[in-house]
Amino acid sequence: MTDNTGTGLVIKNSSNINIKNNNISKNGRNPGPSANGDGIAISKSSNVNVSKNNINENYVYGIVYGSSNNVTIENNNISNNDYYGIYVTNSTNNNINNNNILNSGSGGIWLSSQFGVNTNNKITSNNISNSALSGILLQGSYNTLIINNKLNNNYYGVYVTDGSNDIINIKNNSIIDNMYGILLRNAANVSGNQIINNSNSGIYLWNFSSNSNITSNNIINNGIGIVFNGVSEIKKCRY
Structure with missing residues (x-):
């Protein structure tokens, strides 16, 4: 899933999905404020597992999801995405574990309240470095555990x-x-x-x-x- 003009992979209104061992890179167009194209976009879905993927050099987010529950993002290499490596909004039971999130144009992980709060969040054992802004940014998040992460050079x-x-x-x-x-x-x-x-x-x-x-x-x-x-x-x- 490489060099698409929009997002590499979109999951909508779905459940029990596993995304594993993919190369998802260089998706999107129009760098700068008008950029479009994420690596993976998930909405209104449940029980989604994203693991062991290389998600690199996408024009906006590496992974973005909202209005979803029971999403696990683990053991991925997420690097050189133009905005945030992982962006989450209005979702419940979020598990973000054991990822390498490097060289993000804005930040590593953003739990955002833009479309509603995130509840029951576990951010564990990630390596997040060289983000232009935040390694981890929490905004309007309830019941959040940030444990055993390495946060360097952000x-x-x-x-x-x-x-x-x-x-x-x-x-x-x-x-x-x-x-x-x-x-x-x-x-x-x-x-x-x-x-x-x-x-x-x-x-x-x-x-x-x-x-x-x-x-x-x-x-x-x-x-x-x-x-x-x-x-x-x-x-x-x-x-």
């Missing part, structure tokens, strides 16, 4: 915007050599992370991140270890 390692609920757990990740390690504009539980060599700050807590818990992290050799800016209350801060 602008933000993890960026949590306001509009999510406070059941966000950022745990046991390696967050190294970013501009900001973790930036919070929403409450979150941050524990057991290696947050090292981030040039601006290791953890930056902005307004709306009150009631966060920051515990048992190794925060080493960053520009600033932790910044509180406009935060009214922190449940616990012990690193």
